[in-house]
Amino acid sequence: MGATTLWTRDAVASRILAGETLIIYRDHLLRIPQSWLNAHPGGSLALLHFVGRDATDEIEAYHLDHTLTLIPRYSIGRVQLTEHGWVPLVPPVMTGWVRRLGPGGKQEWFQEAADARSLGDSEVSPSSQILLVQKSDASSHSSAPSLSSLQPPPSSLSPEVQARHSKAYRALHKRIVDAGLYKTPYLTGYGPEVLRYTLLASVSAYAYHHNWLMTSAVFLGLFWHQLVFTAHDLGHMGVTHNWAVDRLLATLIADFIGGLSIGWWVQNHNVHHLVTNHPSHDPDIEHIPFFAISPHFLSSLWSSYYKRTMHFDRFAKFFIAVQHKLFYVVMAFARFNLYANSYTFLYQKVWDTKRARGGYWAWRLEIIGLIFFWSWFGRVLYGCGTWQRALAYLLVSHVVTSPLHVQIVLSHFSMPTGDLGPFESFPHRQMRTTTDVICPESMGFIHGGLHLQVTHHLFPRLPRHNLKRASALVKKFAKEEGLTYAEFGFVNGNKEVIGVLRGVAEQVKLIGQVARVEAQEAMDKKLAVADEVYTGQQKSI
Template identity: 25%
Template sequence: MPTSLDQQATLGDYAVLSKQIRNAGLLERRRGYYAVRIGLNLLAMAGAWVAFAYIGDSWWQLFVAAFLALVFAQLAFIGHDAGHKQIFRGGRQNNLVGRLHGGLIGMSYGWWNKGHNRHHANPNHEHDDPDVNIDALAFTENQARLKTGFLRWMAKHQAYLFFPLLLLEGLNLHISSVRAIWNGEVKSRKIDGALLVLHFALYLGAVFLVLSPGIAVVFLVVHQGLWGVYMGCSFAPNHKGMPSPSEEDSKDFLRKQVLTSRNVRGGFWVDLALGGLNYQIEHHLFPHMPRPNLRKAQPIVQQFCLERGIPYAQCGLLRSYRYVLEHLHEVGAPLRAPATAPAAA
């Protein structure tokens, strides 16, 4: 409950903005868009595997592996939208689409959705946001100081290690999904588990039946590595390097979401490549908003923030990665500082 007139006023800002967005019709479902998008993704997926079967045991399969990395990311974007109930109004239909897409890429939809909801509730919070609570990286100086052993060495040089580490993100998504299901951390444990088993059986079975062992292993490395890099590059610009709220921070919902998020400028190709996540501010303010409407909401939200003096972060794609690397380098700086010798008695 608000405890002051100032808080009441700022809480009212979001209601005013929501009314503008709703009156513009930007919260209406876009089923036709998603029908086309899902159809094209599934067609691309089927085409990739047809090409895989046709090419056979050949190093040319590495091009198929690279293409499948792109397809897997696009399928993941649909699962993301389903998790936010952007496709249908009802949760059951969205969950069905989300679980099926999770099964296609070998990831537990239930595990991912649980963690992603925590992220949206507390973006960039070093304790409550799972996206900034990662063993291999430090996103605040406090996290860096707590690292020990090899993880401390990684934190020192994390700006240089960031993109190489993304090569392991696909594997991490698989392992985390299996671990969550095994530990019973997922509501629909049997469904997600069955989909994962089916995925790995068909995926690994096809790879090792068609390809010789050497080519099969390289195919897996290329596919999973590029998929991991793609996923990491899609999510990293959104919050990394933006302010990290403290335990005492009492910002209202609108300011908490805007001040911790960053948009990425670009046209059609950036929208396609990042799955609409380049409109991160609008997405965090209205997570149920269908992806194609985010572009239309962006100028409304930006103007609203300008009128109220709320900083609105936006930059180009390459600049966003530079911000991420600069932040990681800065966080690791105290660990790289030479130790000072004790003063002589």
């Protein structure tokens, strides 16, 4: 169909049910071919979470101007709007439906999970919420999603207000651009950082040369801690703003120097940014069996990112019951979890013949980078002399990076996890689920400038060193729109997170107590019945 075609909501829904990937951008209906869905640099889930929805704000926040000029080629017409814009549909992936190759080699619908819609309306379980759980034998065995599954549950949000927020956000984005905040301050921003990286690496090497192993390990950990901030910027195309150049530099830093996969991080992080704090879809809050920041995780939810059920089993019950006590212990070893996720991702890509943009060179370069990393770092550990000293060096260097992991979770763990549905605008969702960590300007380098997470989530490509200037504009925007710009100090932020973890832990204990009481009551009933039977037998004798 031509670009002049006017699509109704029902017609769009019908084509989605037929298997097409349709997304709305500035009133245009975009049809995303399977080839681009496979090759999208941000991963397929970044697109699938917006099927049937208006993704204008998200698309413009994540893409360069040059990329935006290419989008019209995917347009198959315009959509029919209401007074407050497009009335969204629920993306099939958010109700457990995905497309995959069938026995005949063609794309077919497959239900990977069952959807569980909220029966009430509270902050934790809003009426608009849809969570995913493992399919059971009693689940529907439909061969495809239905029209009813695409219809959003009732929402407490006002479409008029959300449309206003979106319009105001676009005006804010223009002010950000006009202020020149997308221009990277190479000299004043990255100049001091390169000097800092060089100093930390040099001190680590000097200490190692003099056999001051623990001192060397500490400074190596500090070097990794600081360097990851630049890898983060490059992953967002926030440095040179050229995908190939930024990815090459990011691979050098993340893979060759840090031993982590930048490919995994980009895919994971993009999904986190787009569906922030959603229990079934945001991988950055899915940490079963060690952490659960929402009581919904106690229901063994399905993860659309990890493609598995996050089982609330005995192992999880034990850890989550004491998660507030083990928080810092687990965070101390968080870097090892990054290794596990990185290598799992790259292993899966071995069998993926449709790798994302960059094709084989990006994947191959990462593999070369990891071999290089473990060659030089393995040599460092071997040079420690004994396995005990090597183990101590390994642990110290990795534990030193843990404040970074603590900082990142502070920005989300204490914020709401309720799903307000597809009606929620991009700025409303980001400001509702994200908070800043307040710190003196002189200490900002410790956080890498990423303590300003609210502004970063609204403008992910914005150079990190410009976040402070941009945050002043965001705070003004929030005040004008009646939105909350959440922020708290590092100490209070830790208290908030521990409080959330303690709250869920207490619910786990309560569930255990209820289970024990019910078990005892059941046993008492069985004993009473047995006693009656025995008494009756005695009387008959």
